[in-house]
Every structure is written in C-alpha cells, then in structure tokens.
Amino acid sequence: MAEPAQDRGRDETREERADRMWAELLQEVRVAQMGVQILFGFLLTVVFTPAYRRLGDLDQAIYMVTVVLGATATGTLIGPVSLHRLVSGRRVKPEAVRWAARLTLAGLVLLLATMTGSLLLILRVATDGDFVPFVVAGVVVWYLLCWFGVPMWTRHRHTD
Template sequence: MSSDGAGRRTGPGDGRDETEDERADRKWSELIQEVRVAQTGVQILFGFLLTVVFTPRYEDLGTTDHTIYIVTVVLGACATGALIGPVSFHRIVSGRRIKPQAVRWASRLTLVGLVLLLLTMASALLLVLRAATHDDYVPWLVVGVLCWYVVCWYGLPYWARFRHRGD
C-alpha cells in the first residue's frame, strides 16, 4: 500500500480511495447502523425481562427458574450496556482526533454486546420454555436455537471472511 501524495492510500485490490479519517468515518457510520438494530432488540427484551418480576406468576417459579431469571436480567443489562457503549464512547472522544481508535474500541464493545445478547436470548428462551413446559427436551431446544444463532451471527460471517480473504 502506498500514498498518492495527497494523504490518500492506494493499493492493489483496495477498491477504495479514502484517507484514514474518511475510512474511520465510513466505518463509524456502518457500525452505528448495526448497533441501532441490536440496541433496539436488546432494549425491548430487557424491558420485558424487567417486568417479569412484577407478575403474579413469578412467585410460582421454582428456585432454579428464579436463578435463571436473575442471570438473564444481568446478562440483558450487560448486553444493553455494551451495545450502548459505542454511543457514549463516541460522545466522550468526539473531536479528539482519535476516530480510528474509537472505531476499533466501539467495534469491540459491539462484538461483546452481541455475545451477551446471544447469551441473554438463550437464557430467556430457557426460562420461557421451562415455564411453558417441564419436558426434558427443553435444554435441547435451547441448545439447538443457540447453535442456530452462532451459525447466523458468527459462523457464516467468519466463513465468508475466510473464504473470500484473497479476493
């Protein structure tokens, strides 16, 4: 990769003619769009989880289900924090000329948030299915859904990244 004298990077197969700051701006915009989708989902799920404790049915849950509920709420709170983190990160470092570094950290927070969201959804599914039925197949259903999430959220993207890295 080389520079064209105007601060722009050029290189074989790069496909873009942008400065480091332009690339950081583009990546930031893309990241924020992605985070908006995940934030909405985790905030709705977390909101519903917070109301469960105030329903009459909550008292009927056993000790194991109470534990699963508490773990689910804590995971949901952590996922919410991690997925809102990039917004706060950007606001605090805005104007400090460190956008490329901010994009990297916000991206890491987003990945952590997605892992926590994955665990929150699996835990919530376990709680709901246990409350709906006490059949022995419930853990297997949850594992199956968890595997599906892992394939969709991580497996396919990493496969595509590996498969097309030389293109």
C-alpha cells in the same frame, strides 16, 4: 494528506475510512440495541407478575442471571455511543471505531447469552419437557451459525 487505503479496495484516506466504518457500525448497533432493549424491558416486568412468585428456585436463578446479562448487553451495546460522544473532535476516530467494534461484538455475545437464558426460562415455564435443553441448544447453534459462522466463513472465503 494521508495515503489512500487502496489495499482495502477503496480510494479513501484513513480518516475517510474511519468515518465510513463509524456510520456502518452505528447502523449495526441500532439493530442490536433495539432487540436487546425490547428483550430487557420485557425481562424487567416479569418480576412484578404473580407468576414470578410461583417459579422454583432454579427458574428464579435463571431469571436473575438473564436480567443481569440483559443489563450488561444493553450497557455494552450503548457503549459505542458514549465512546463517540466522549472522544468526538479529538482526532481519534480510527481508534474509536476499533473500540466501538469490540464493544459491539461483546454486546452481541451478551445478547446471545441473554436470549439463551430467556428462551430457557420461557420453555421451562411453558412445558415440563425434558427436551427443553435440546431445543435451546439447537437455537443457540442457529444463532452462532447466523451471527458468527456465516460471517467468519464469508470473511475467510472472500478476503485475503
């Protein structure tokens, strides 16, 4: 039997910790997957609207880059499910959890880029304002603060 992981504040084995972390990770991924899939689905429909043909070259380029980012974010956030399915029962859950966590973090970064491109495109089409890049930058800073800043501050402040 493995040694308890008491240095992490819980009396659990390495395998029990991996099981718990896997369950927690899956809940996190479900939230992100839903968001990226709704956004990606919306993006896929835009090209089939009459308004798309009226977009300028720059806006069409922003759209295409955003769609590719959405596709990669979707694939990356679904990656942990495939990883789990392919390694299930092979006694590598702690390693699978580490890789799934990396995929999830990469997926969040790609989701951030997708949301940035979407917001930029929508605001460029909806307004003629020179303020659009500043609004988008402000929203990106907010996402960075909520998604990475606060968690990293909490991690630094409350762990050894």
